[in-house]
Amino acid sequence: MAVPFDLLADAAPDPAPDAAPDAAPDPADVIRHAWASVAGAEHQTVADDLIERYAEAHRRYHTATHIAWVLHHVDELLAADPEAAAVIDRDAVVAAAIFHDAIYDVGSSNNEAESAALAARALACVGWDDRRIAEVVASIFATAGHAATTEAEAVLLDADLAVLGGSLSSYRAYVAAVRAEYAGVSDSQWRVGRAAVLQGLLDRDHLFATPTMRADREQQAHANIGAELYELAADGVQHEV
DSSP, X not given: OOOSOGGGGGSOSSXXXXXXXXXXXXXXXHHHHHHHHHHOGGGHHHHHHHHHHHTOTTOSSSXXXXXXXXXXXXXXXXXXXXXXXXXXXXXXXXXXXXXXXXXOOTTOSOHHHHHHHHHHHHHHHTTOOHHHHHHHHXXXXXXXXXXXXXHHHHXXXXXXXXXXXXXXXXXXXXXXXHHHHTTTSOHHHHHHHHHHHHHHHHTSSOSOSSHHHHHHHHHHHHHHHHHHHHHHHHHHHHHHO
8 A cells, every 4th residue: 555645755854744745635635545545445434534533623733644644654664674564564554554643632641542442443344353453553552652562563653753853844843733732731841741751762772663764864853852852941941030
């Protein structure tokens, strides 16, 4: 399954997170195509439901555009590593990508579990067997801590976090969009919580799990995260003065 996002090859590596590149397909159409490729064209009510979820008013980054980019990066990663692609169930990775942010409530700790449950029900209804459904569920759960235990999970997680290693401008747009999703959190709470998340990423041996992403984006991701941590610390000092 190849997501019809070929036009992105000549676009910026990661656009502003709330808008698709001008030449690219509508993200909603990308989701519909991806779902049809793994479930069949006769089950489009599921895609319609997902598109409605990704258009919820409180979302700024975790939208259909994000899902379309994750699908694009999944295809890129599998194309870059034929050996991994040969042993990975591509459709299972695609299904996990489509559903992984289907439930998104910034105040909940159960988003991944609920998204996984939604995926499991939908895939069971279209005839997937328990083993493949379990793989999708495990991959969605893995997005909570971003620690891959399989090659399939590594592809999904790196596709999900690709924006960390994008251009500085796209990274700033991503941060602004996530901050908008947490509008109900005070600036001081945001600084503390965000800094903890970022430092946890930097403390890892590697930000990315696949050789391709490590080669292409690891260095830029460290630079982007380091710059954000510096700004968060500077903002904190400024507010204390």
